[in-house]
Amino acid sequence: MVRESGHISALNSLLAENTQVIVDYLMTSGRLAIILLDTQGTILDCNSFFMDNAGLKEKPIGQYINAFLAESLPAAGFGETRIYQDVRFSFVLKNSLEQTIAGHMMDIGNRRIIFAHTFRHTNNEMVAKISHFTDELTDLTRELNKKNRELESANVRITQLMNTDPLTGLANRRQLLQRLDVEISKARRHGYPLSAVMIDIDHFKSINDTFGHDGGDRVLAGVAQTMRSMCRKEDIVARFGGEEFVLILPFSPAASTLECAERIRKAIQNTSFEGISSQVSASFGVTLFSPDDTQDSFLKRADDALYKAKASGRNRTELNEVP
Numbered sequence: 001m002v003r004e005s006g007h008i009s010a011l012n013s014l015l016a017e018n019t020q021v022i023v024d025y026l027m028t029s030g031r032l033a034i035i036l037l038d039t040q041g042t043i044l045d046c047n048s049f050f051m052d053n054a055g056l057k058e059k060p061i062g063q064y065i066n067a068f069l070a071e072s073l074p075a076a077g078f079g080e081t082r083i084y085q086d087v088r089f090s091f092v093l094k095n096s097l098e099q100t101i102a103g104h105m106m107d108i109g110n111r112r113i114i115f116a117h118t119f120r121h122t123n124n125e126m127v128a129k130i131s132h133f134t135d136e137l138t139d140l141t142r143e144l145n146k147k148n149r150e151l152e153s154a155n156v157r158i159t160q161l162m163n164t165d166p167l168t169g170l171a172n173r174r175q176l177l178q179r180l181d182v183e184i185s186k187a188r189r190h191g192y193p194l195s196a197v198m199i200d201i202d203h204f205k206s207i208n209d210t211f212g213h214d215g216g217d218r219v220l221a222g223v224a225q226t227m228r229s230m231c232r233k234e235d236i237v238a239r240f241g242g243e244e245f246v247l248i249l250p251f252s253p254a255a256s257t258l259e260c261a262e263r264i265r266k267a268i269q270n271t272s273f274e275g276i277s278s279q280v281s282a283s284f285g286v287t288l289f290s291p292d293d294t295q296d297s298f299l300k301r302a303d304d305a306l307y308k309a310k311a312s313g314r315n316r317t318e319l320n321e322v323p
Contacts (some may be wrong), residue, residue, distance in 0.1 A: 020195050023108070025140055033116040037105075041065045065114075070114065165239040167217055168224035174260065176238035176246055180295055183236070183250055187289050193288035195257035197247035198302040199227070199264075200312040202281045204243035215275050222273050246299070254319060258284050261317045269315060281315035290322040 026034045026047070033050035037043055051059065054068065105114045161176035172181065187194035201207075201223060202297050206214040220243065226246060228237050235249035249257055261284040269281050285306025289298055305320035312318065 021140070021144055026113070033114070034223070035065070035114040035116070037065055037112040037114065039110060039112065041112075045151070050116070075138055105300050112185055118148050158272040165224075168221055168239050170228065170245070171236060171238040172240065173240055176236060176240065176248070177295060179236050180248055180298075183248055184289065184293070184295065184298070187250070188291050192251050193253040195247075195249040195252045195254070196287055196289070196298055196302040197249065197257060198221075198240070198259050198285040198299070198306040199247070199261075200283050200306055200310065201243040202283055202310075207276065207278070207280070210278070211276055215273075219276060222271060223268055223280070226267050226271060227264055230267060236294060246302075254286070254288055254321075257288075258319060259284055259319060265315065265317055283309040283314050284317040285322045286317060288322050 004295075023036065027036075027045060028047065033053060034047040035043060036045040041064055043065055045061065046059055051057075060068070074272075104105055105112050140283055163172060163178075164170070165172045167168050182288040183194055201219065204216065204219070207219055216227045221241075222246070224237070224239065227247065231237050231247065231249075234250055236246075238246045238248075240246045247260075249260065252260070265282060265284055269279065271280065283306055285302045285304065285308065287298070287301040287305055293301075301322075305318045308320070309316045
């Protein structure tokens with residue numbers, strides 16, 4: 001019987017972690033015979049090393065392991081909870097010579113796995129073998145964990161790309177509507193004020209026609225940066241599409257929202273944009289959330305206020321109060 005050592009304990013721990021990946025790895029190993037059993041001793045799988053040494057052409061899946069053992073294990077032994085048991089196989093090959101394979105069996109979740117070789121290992125040799133396997137499996141686990149971290153990082157990056165406007169770095173329309181749904185639910189449940197501000201850059205087509213699309217992109221990015229720098233962390237700052245932007249301000253009543261909109265409007269008006277010789281301005285439409293609002297009605301009321309601002313001469317802020 002192999003005594004439970006630090007190496008065996010480490011191997012047992014590794015087998016419990018990422019079980020299927022490690023079993024798949026062991027099945028491709030050419031150093032040891034590997035046989036996977038259920039708790040009743042039925043063979044579930046084996047590797048080619050075992051088949052070659054046993055003279056088998058096909059995997060004996062479904063057969064009882066005692067059919068291959070020189071010294072049969074009692075059926076009750078397969079139900080016991082033991083770290084290791086000695087096992088020894090005996091086969092009569094075509095040349096009538098007996099081939100002996102010896103090794104050890106251990107628990108792996110609700111299955112058993114046998115490590116065996118064509119000659120009998122001493123306890124120290126078997127522990128050394130297991131130590132080497134443990135090192136390999138540790139490297140495999142580390143690589144698997146690294147790949148998992150890379151996958152998680154890639155998923156985070158993909159989510160960011162899906163939710164972010166690439167030009168301005170702001171939330172895109174998709175992310176805006178997802179987060180707005182959450183804010184509406186919270187405002188309706190807790191009764192705190194929630195404001196929406198719709199913003200449109202004035203005469204943006206003229207900016208594009210005069211200074212080119214690169215110039216227009218610089219204006220969009222600059223306006224976005226101005227808005228983001230003047231809003232709170234909890235505010236939603238999003239590009240709605242084209243030259244339109246939306247602000248969602250939780251815990252912000254009408255007076256505070258109008259003050260915020262005016263600060264941003266004046267900052268845009270007083271900003272010089274690279275390569276743009278004319279003044280850039282924007283119009284703002286403000287509204288407050290009503291418990292009866294949907295996303296569409298809430299944003300539509302802000303858009304109506306924006307339309308009023310543009311119709312009244314642009315570069316101004318208008319409030320559309322809740323009916």
